[in-house]
Amino acid sequence: MFFKDKGATFSKSTRSSMGTQDLMPRRRSQASLHYVGLWDFSARTEEEMSFIKGDLFQVSETCGDWLKAHKIDSFGRIIGEGFIPYNYVAKKEAVEAQSWFFETLSRSEAVKKLMSPTNTTGAFLIRVSEKQGFKYVLSVRNEESVKHFKIFQNSHGEFHLNTKSKFKTLEDLIEYYKDTNLSDGLTLTRPCLKQEPVVLPISTTDAWERPRDEFTFIRRLGEGNFGEVFEGLWRQQFKVAIKVIKQDFMKEKDFQAETQIMKTLRHKHILSLYATCSVGDPFYIIMEFMAKGNLLDLVRGAEGKFLEVNDLIDMAYQVADGMEFLESKNYIHRDLAARNILVGEDYICKVADFGMARIIKDSFYKSTSSYIPYKWTAPEALQYNYFSTKSDVWSFGILLYEIITCGQIPYAGMDNTEVLAEVSRGYRMPQPPNCPNMIYKIMSDCWKTEPSKRPTFQNIKKQLGQFGKYEATGDVH
Ligand SMILES: Nc1ncnc2c1ncn2[C@@H]1O[C@H](COP(=O)(O)OP(=O)(O)OP(=O)(O)O)[C@@H](O)[C@H]1O
Numbered sequence: 001m002f003f004k005d006k007g008a009t010f011s012k013s014t015r016s017s018m019g020t021q022d023l024m025p026r027r028r029s030q031a032s033l034h035y036v037g038l039w040d041f042s043a044r045t046e047e048e049m050s051f052i053k054g055d056l057f058q059v060s061e062t063c064g065d066w067l068k069a070h071k072i073d074s075f076g077r078i079i080g081e082g083f084i085p086y087n088y089v090a091k092k093e094a095v096e097a098q099s100w101f102f103e104t105l106s107r108s109e110a111v112k113k114l115m116s117p118t119n120t121t122g123a124f125l126i127r128v129s130e131k132q133g134f135k136y137v138l139s140v141r142n143e144e145s146v147k148h149f150k151i152f153q154n155s156h157g158e159f160h161l162n163t164k165s166k167f168k169t170l171e172d173l174i175e176y177y178k179d180t181n182l183s184d185g186l187t188l189t190r191p192c193l194k195q196e197p198v199v200l201p202i203s204t205t206d207a208w209e210r211p212r213d214e215f216t217f218i219r220r221l222g223e224g225n226f227g228e229v230f231e232g233l234w235r236q237q238f239k240v241a242i243k244v245i246k247q248d249f250m251k252e253k254d255f256q257a258e259t260q261i262m263k264t265l266r267h268k269h270i271l272s273l274y275a276t277c278s279v280g281d282p283f284y285i286i287m288e289f290m291a292k293g294n295l296l297d298l299v300r301g302a303e304g305k306f307l308e309v310n311d312l313i314d315m316a317y318q319v320a321d322g323m324e325f326l327e328s329k330n331y332i333h334r335d336l337a338a339r340n341i342l343v344g345e346d347y348i349c350k351v352a353d354f355g356m357a358r359i360i361k362d363s364f365y366k367s368t369s370s371y372i373p374y375k376w377t378a379p380e381a382l383q384y385n386y387f388s389t390k391s392d393v394w395s396f397g398i399l400l401y402e403i404i405t406c407g408q409i410p411y412a413g414m415d416n417t418e419v420l421a422e423v424s425r426g427y428r429m430p431q432p433p434n435c436p437n438m439i440y441k442i443m444s445d446c447w448k449t450e451p452s453k454r455p456t457f458q459n460i461k462k463q464l465g466q467f468g469k470y471e472a473t474g475d476v477h
Pocket of ligand 1: 221222223224225226227228229241243287288289290291293294339340342353356
């Protein structure tokens with residue numbers, strides 16, 4: 001039993017199951033931090049704790065996606081304890097608890113959220129920017145478009161859009177621009193509506209290896225070299241993607257080890273792996289479902305025609321963000337390409353299919369040339385099987401080419417053998433029409449023969465982050 005008595009410690013089994021998430025970077029002691037519930041949450045197990053919006057908590061520890069917390073009343077007395085999902089709460093009195101604060105959100109995600117039919121002109125949100133020189137961006141709906149304003153912070157900690165009007169807090173800035181013209185008569189009205197976050201059906205104590213009968217197949221989404229992918233439901237309630245891999249292709253002994261690592265790689269721009277079914281044939285890999293499918297089909301299709309260069313670069317930025325994370329974990333993808341980037345609602349892009357190369361039998365992956373993505377693979381990887389983060393950087397250059405050309409096949413008209421021969425002789429694809437010089441420069445740097453001369457993903461992300469149009473208000477900063 002857990003949490004029946006106030007002050008009870010977590011049971012051994014709970015702790016050991018948390019151990020699977022110990023590798024996650026988020027686990028740390030959080031003694032006495034106060035949190036507030038943003039949504040109602042119903043506990044599904046004894047370890048979890050139900051709460052309603054507005055409830056207060058003291059969080060003592062973070063364990064992956066869960067917080068170990070005490071519920072407190074307005075006098076600070078403990079009235080309950082258990083695990084709560086991190087995305088249902090925020091630090092009290094912190095900007096995170098505000099309805100208009102959306103944390104790290106890319107430009108295209110902000111646009112999609114604000115353009116949803118539930119919002120009208122003046123709907124706004126504040127998002128965190130990783131770009132240099134400013135920390136926050138104010139994104140505001142203006143009829144059928146969205147305007148983005150940089151929020152600067154001076155050495156006194158004051159926030160401002162221009163040099164005239166400065167504010168102690170972001171709340172003050174928002175109140176001011178509810179009555180004051182931002183640009184062209186635009187003022188702030190209501191915060192952009194937030195969607196309730198999703199909680200995994202898996203609890204803190206469940207194992208990652210799941211019985212097959214927990215999954216129902218809905219429809220086939222596509223087929224790759226090593227199996228099919230289906231949209232499905234987990235325990236009849238939670239939408240997932242199920243990758244079905246035939247055992248013939250699978251290096252069984254590496255499967256558990258590799259998927260174990262993949263499960264710990266949690267990042268906004270990395271596709272989440274939820275569970276596996278590896279008892280019997282075929283194997284299932286249960287993943288996050290991405291409503292808009294793969295990036296290559298998206299940029300080639302009808303929606304691609306409406307995407308502007310800024311939107312395309314924003315997608316590349318998101319991929320670079322995910323890859324920077326894998327780079328920081330020294331994790332090599334080996335098959336980075338637009339077909340392996342998946343796109344969700346709000347155009348969020350996530351790097352997928354990482355680690356697959358390691359769980360597919362070498363006889364299929366290496367010696368069968370039709371499975372080798374020649375046009376995406378760095379020369380040293382093709383010739384000497386030398387894969388590294390820098391060979392991923394090479395592939396990113398090709399992916400950037402695919403994105404900016406809305407899905408053209410790289411090295412058009414050349415077959416695999418010609419590509420290898422030409423690239424080894426120093427040939428590189430020319431600058432595509434409509435490709436900004438700075439983007440072509442990044443591509444060319446990714447394709448340097450000497451791997452160490454190629455940029456890091458951290459650097460690529462920084463360069464891509466320089467792009468983006470911002471509005472000016474009043475006295476331009
Ligand atoms: N998590 C997911 N959510 C939504 N659609 C997905 C998901 N995973 C895959 N798909 C769809 O299924 C298709 C096939 O995926 P799969 O990973 O098997 O093949 P691939 O990436 O095209 O090729 P391969 O992995 O064999 O090199 C994808 O192109 C994509 O459109």
